[in-house]
Amino acid sequence: MTQATAEGSADERLARRDPLRRLLVRPEFGALIGAVALFVLFSVTADAFLQTSSFSNVLYSASTFGIMAVGVSLLMIGGEFDLSAGVMVISSALVASLVSFQLTLNVWAGVAISLVVTLALGVLNGVLYVWTRLPSFIVTLATFLMLAGANLGVTKAVTGNVASDSIGDMDGFQSAKGLFASEVGIGGVNVKVTVFWWIGFTAVATWILLRTRAGNWIFAVGGNADSARAVGVPVARTKIALFAGVAFCAWFSGMHLLFAFPAIQSGEGIGNEFFYIICAVIGGCLLTGGYGSAIGAAIGAFIYGMVNQGIVYAGWNPDWFRFFLGAALLAATVLNHVVRRRAER
Amino acid sequence: MTALVKLTGVGKGYGSVIALRDVSLEVGAGEVVCVLGDNGAGKSTLIKIVAGLHRHDTGTYEVDGRPVAFASPRDALDLGIATVYQDLAVVPLMPVWRNFFLGSEKRKGLGRLDVDLMRRTTRDELLAMGIDLRDVDQPIGTLSGGERQCVAIARAVYFGAKVLVLDEPTAALGVKQAGVVLRYIVQARERGLGVVFITHNPHHAYPVGDRFLILNRGRPIGYHAKDEITREELTALMAGGAELEQLAHELQATGTTAAARELNEDARELGITDDD
Numbered sequence: 001m002t003q004a005t006a007e008g009s010a011d012e013r014l015a016r017r018d019p020l021r022r023l024l025v026r027p028e029f030g031a032l033i034g035a036v037a038l039f040v041l042f043s044v045t046a047d048a049f050l051q052t053s054s055f056s057n058v059l060y061s062a063s064t065f066g067i068m069a070v071g072v073s074l075l076m077i078g079g080e081f082d083l084s085a086g087v088m089v090i091s092s093a094l095v096a097s098l099v100s101f102q103l104t105l106n107v108w109a110g111v112a113i114s115l116v117v118t119l120a121l122g123v124l125n126g127v128l129y130v131w132t133r134l135p136s137f138i139v140t141l142a143t144f145l146m147l148a149g150a151n152l153g154v155t156k157a158v159t160g161n162v163a164s165d166s167i168g169d170m171d172g173f174q175s176a177k178g179l180f181a182s183e184v185g186i187g188g189v190n191v192k193v194t195v196f197w198w199i200g201f202t203a204v205a206t207w208i209l210l211r212t213r214a215g216n217w218i219f220a221v222g223g224n225a226d227s228a229r230a231v232g233v234p235v236a237r238t239k240i241a242l243f244a245g246v247a248f249c250a251w252f253s254g255m256h257l258l259f260a261f262p263a264i265q266s267g268e269g270i271g272n273e274f275f276y277i278i279c280a281v282i283g284g285c286l287l288t289g290g291y292g293s294a295i296g297a298a299i300g301a302f303i304y305g306m307v308n309q310g311i312v313y314a315g316w317n318p319d320w321f322r323f324f325l326g327a328a329l330l331a332a333t334v335l336n337h338v339v340r341r342r343a344e345r
Numbered sequence: 346m347t348a349l350v351k352l353t354g355v356g357k358g359y360g361s362v363i364a365l366r367d368v369s370l371e372v373g374a375g376e377v378v379c380v381l382g383d384n385g386a387g388k389s390t391l392i393k394i395v396a397g398l399h400r401h402d403t404g405t406y407e408v409d410g411r412p413v414a415f416a417s418p419r420d421a422l423d424l425g426i427a428t429v430y431q432d433l434a435v436v437p438l439m440p441v442w443r444n445f446f447l448g449s450e451k452r453k454g455l456g457r458l459d460v461d462l463m464r465r466t467t468r469d470e471l472l473a474m475g476i477d478l479r480d481v482d483q484p485i486g487t488l489s490g491g492e493r494q495c496v497a498i499a500r501a502v503y504f505g506a507k508v509l510v511l512d513e514p515t516a517a518l519g520v521k522q523a524g525v526v527l528r529y530i531v532q533a534r535e536r537g538l539g540v541v542f543i544t545h546n547p548h549h550a551y552p553v554g555d556r557f558l559i560l561n562r563g564r565p566i567g568y569h570a571k572d573e574i575t576r577e578e579l580t581a582l583m584a585g586g587a588e589l590e591q592l593a594h595e596l597q598a599t600g601t602t603a604a605a606r607e608l609n610e611d612a613r614e615l616g617i618t619d620d621d
Binding site: 211212213214215216219220223224227228229230231232233290291 | 396398417418419422428430435436437438439443446447448449450452456457458460
């Protein structure tokens with residue numbers, strides 16, 4: 001140790017930051033190691049895992065959560081939670097479905113109205129958070145409960161049933177399905193279109209985070225909101241926009257559900273918000289905000305998809321799925337904590 | 346010459362608490378005004394008003410001769426009033442260069458950050474202040490307190506501040522690092538900036554200040570040019586002479602005579618006692 005400093009730089013206070021150390025302190029690093037380990041584990045134990053068709057299933061499973069994890073991870077880097085994200089996906093799908101069916105509109109009209117309504121829900125979360133100055137955990141817990149109730153109540157009142165009516169034969173359904181829920185053949189394997197959206201969303205989010213002013217602001221409001229405010233960052237606006245970002249992802253996921261399974265069960269979605277947060281946290285987002293990455297969240301979602309499908313291919317009892325996920329979460333948070341202490345030192 | 350920043354009879358209350366009352370202050374270009382006071386004297390409230398974080402309730406606040414009432418720190422920044430806070434100047438987990446440009450990011454079309462320019466500028470500006478950072482990508486939380494303070498000052502100067510407001514920049518620093526910061530204050534004055542230097546240490550304030558405003562319990566108890574006041578008088582005002590003397594009496598009563606005698610000596614030396 002002393003030797004290293006002696007022959008090192010002229011200023012002994014400047015620690016050397018070699019490339020390996022740089023990699024080690026990246027937020028995604030722990031998740032990447034975990035992903036590789038799980039990939040090897042399932043490749044060895046489950047023969048079917050490496051078949052292209054089953055791998056396509058893993059990617060699909062990862063993408064449905066990964067798309068949400070993009071919005072949720074940005075929000076978490078911005079220092080906030082959104083517990084209403086899971087039911088908001090269902091709300092979004094229900095709005096599009098009910099509006100199209102009841103008013104006999106082209107489904108694209110329903111899709112557009114749903115986008116407006118869902119974004120408004122996201123902005124509402126943000127505005128409530130800013131106004132009340134309560135922790136977002138509490139504010140979105142309230143909107144989560146209200147949305148969960150409204151999903152059931154409105155659907156029953158309108159359709160007389162707990163599920164929305166099927167819109168599969170309505171105008172515009174096929175073209176909307178093409179955008180939100182189709183399959184793309186690559187080298188003889190059918191890959192769900194959500195996989196490409198997932199990758200696209202992750203790329204855009206990464207670009208925003210690292211290469212735009214908005215990204216700088218997201219890190220700042222999560223890392224130290226008072227400092228950010230003092231140097232002129234519009235903290236309230238940034239946070240509201242982040243809640244709206246989650247809502248946008250919820251809208252997209254809702255549209256996928258609607259066009260993949262034309263009738264929507266109004267009681268679903270509850271609990272999924274935790275899986276989105278788990279993807280983000282496994283991917284290196286700090287629960288306290290100010291640190292993390294969208295790529296990490298994507299790796300987190302990939303881990304989720306691998307565990308979810310891999311257990312089945314390996315012939316293990318799927319009851320253990322949540323156990324594995326919990327263990328992965330614990331390992332990830334401990335690792336993140338250590339990394340953060342190092343980064344701050 | 347009109348003052349860059351001029352407060353006249355400014356007051357501020359939080360609910361039933363009057364945090365600041367009837368404070369007047371003037372800073373011109375190339376001037377350092379020191380605001381001294383103990384904890385709870387109203388220094389932070391004053392700084393928040395000047396910085397645009399809070400709005401004053403009474404009195405007037407003029408910048409370049411025009412009355413202002415800022416809605417946010419952004420408004421104050423736009424008029425060239427930059428505030429460097431002791432503890433909330435930076436976001437610890439963000440790289441040095443992102444902190445340097447936070448809130449005033451350089452962009453090159455389509456909303457893209459000009460990362461190379463910002464990295465280079467940060468390195469050069471810090472080098473000009475004598476801080477040689479090999480890696481401006483390291484989290485700013487890894488720098489020492491003095492370095493962080495200097496990053497914040499360099500940043501304010503770079504962004505064309507006309508008035509620098511420094512909130513206890515030397516409070517948490519060792520002797521040597523405090524000296525470094527004081528040198529930058531003098532440098533800023535020589536560049537023609539106005540400086541409002543908040544501190545509770547008269548030994549830091551006296552060498553660099555042109556004028557001294559002393560606050561106690563939210564009220565001004567002295568506003569002096571440097572030639573009207575000696576370092577000893579300033580220290581005495583700061584310490585609140587009467588309180589020091591009272592403490593001596595109390596200590597005497599409880600039997601700690603040695604300490605009491607010492608305090609009395611101090612009080613006499615400072616010329617703030619009338620008995621004995």
